[in-house]
Amino acid sequence: MPSIFCLSKNTDETLEFLAALRQNVLGRAVDFVDRKTTKSLKAAPTRGFYDFATMDYISPTAALVLASIYSRAKSITGSKLSTVNEAEWKPQVRDTLTSVGFHELLDMKRSKRALQPPPSDLIIQKFVMGTQAVGERVGKLQEALANLLPEPLAEKLIDAEPYGGMFEAVLNSHSWAYPADADWEYPALKNWWLTGAVDLTAGRVTVVVFDQGVSIPVSLPHWRHWGKLESRVKRLLARTGLATDVGSSSNDGLAIRLAMTISKSQTNLPQHGKGLHTMVEVAQRARHGRLRILSRNGEYVWETGRKPQSATYRNPIGGTLVEWVLDL
Structure with a gap:
């Protein structure tokens, strides 16, 4: 993921990543539904996740677009999503995603660290x-x-x-x-x-x-x-x-x-x-x-x-x- 995840400060890299994320996340969602429809869920799905811990900064605008892609994937699969290694996220990234309601939007549980973002x-x-x-x-x-x-x-x-x-x-x-x-x-x-x-x-x-x-x-x-x-x-x-x-x-x-x-x-x-x-x-x-x-x-x-x-x-x-x- 871009270390600076921002459509103003790092436009080209952020757009490039979002395009790849959209194809990957939505493609996997469609694949999950296809396997479920054909009752082939026993087949091993493609594993992997996007490591939010590699981000040093995320803007509210970029967070909105990011969340909307995952929201679309959730609507395709009908399944809840979950975060990985949230304790390792940078404070600014965790606080921004928490403040905008990233977890609630996707029906995720927030980590204990994310319950009360510090004053800002x-x-x-x-x-x-x-x-x-x-x-x-x-x-x-x-x-x-x-x-x-x-x-x-x-x-x-x-x-x-x-x-x-x-x-x-x-x-x-x-x-x-x-x-x-x-x-x-x-x-x-x-x-x-x-x-x-x-x-x-x-x-x-x-x-x-x-x-x-x-x-x-x-x-x-x-x-x-x-x-x-x-x-x-x-x-x-x-x-x-x-x-x-x-x-x-x-x-x-x-x-x-x-x-x-x-x-x-x-x-x-x-x-x-x-x-x-x-x-x-x-x-x-x-x-x-x-x-x-x-x-x-x-x-x-x-x-x-x-x-x-x-x-x-x-x-x-x-x-x-x-x-x-x-x-x-």
Whole structure:
């Protein structure tokens, strides 16, 4: 496992590991079900585990994605999971996974050491997960984050309205991430996962929403205005020397950036398109805000005082991740 398990500080290595983990863990889950169905469980399964003790640091965002993969594996097998050598985990790794509710999410028992994480200036909220777009659950997370802040900063958080962005991400996941005609490599768990953290020293709030759906680049060609833009996009790709297949994963960074541009300029978009600009507005309302979207292989970043940036990575995130970092 990466010693620095973080999608910001160690993006490429973390994405590469997550891709391998997803294939291994979900592949084993499917194999378990196949052997159970054919009554061949006496055949020895492939043994092995991922050694979390090799991690020196894990971010709340990376922990969310990690837990969602194991959550999907649990949904495939219907079996509870367990940790290995938890006493050897680094304190920061153990405390982060405990705080976000890693054990509860997967119906694991926590070790005695993990029952009470030590006091910290970084307070992480437990995961919330669901399938429906329920505003009440999103609102409770915003309220919980605000309650952790001193009064002036709590008011600034409410003014930034992260609820609007979080709800749009959850709504998009529910409405668009898991189409009925999608072809899944592994059985889908049609959920969204949500968490947040408060850094009391920095006056900073981080909020993250993740789903394991088809991604923005895959859904973009189905948007109402796509037909008018497709020829223009192909000409742009030809000029830049990129693959002219708009749906190619090598164009994902551009695809997300295009989706953000459409969401800002068009007024009669379906809800999926409107919601993307709502996400940017959350970051704009903070003293200093940063919105980061990772979807399939692409990335889009909007940050106060900087031009929007996009990038494409070799390995996919396995869905869509939306992260706000708000300095209040």
